[in-house]
Amino acid sequence: SQQGEEDPQALSIQEGENATMNCSYKTSINNLQWYRQNSGRGLVHLILIRSNEREKHSGRLRVTLDTSKKSSSLLITASRAADTASYFCATPLQGSGGGADGLTFGKGTHLIIQP
């Protein structure tokens, strides 16, 4: 079953504007990750936020995590045409072998930046 659900499913904004995507999850986690996927390509890791962190920055990216609401947000500031991609949040599947038995993904937010 899917753990993460992104919202909105699709977002189209003008270049230079900020883009915000949200992710909700169901069970307790020890970290949450955001990935970018360009059309038909592999996943690129953007940022990992741990459960004891509330906010994290990386360049134009800002991620927040609210464990009480089981939600996270990804903000891309000053968007560029090259930011056009799908964005996924992912949470680890806890396994008996230690660490993660995989990541579970939501359906993603399809972001289109119009020049």
Place this chain on the structure above:
Amino acid sequence: EADIYQTPRYLVIGTGKKITLECSQTMGHDKMYWYQQDPGMELHLIHYSYGVNSTEKGDLSSESTVSRIRTEHFPLTLESARPSHTSQYLCASSEWWTWVFGPGTRLTVT
């Protein structure tokens, strides 16, 4: 350079053929994974491995099989391809909370 490779990148093949999708990583990660992704959809875990000689099935049932004879190599095999197998297949490896994904293989079965 540490990386994860998948071959082929694109494959169009007829029904009934046996195919093997290759995945190799140079990072020495013990854990490796295969995900299946339909266009515009979420990723589903179909296989994973804790290390050499370890293979486990993921959340999504798949007719494919995997093997892990060497740490760096995690091939996926379909004995008899069908149109329902048309999808993108993504390989990944991890160590603790560091994850690396390959570029994917886009498979089309006609």
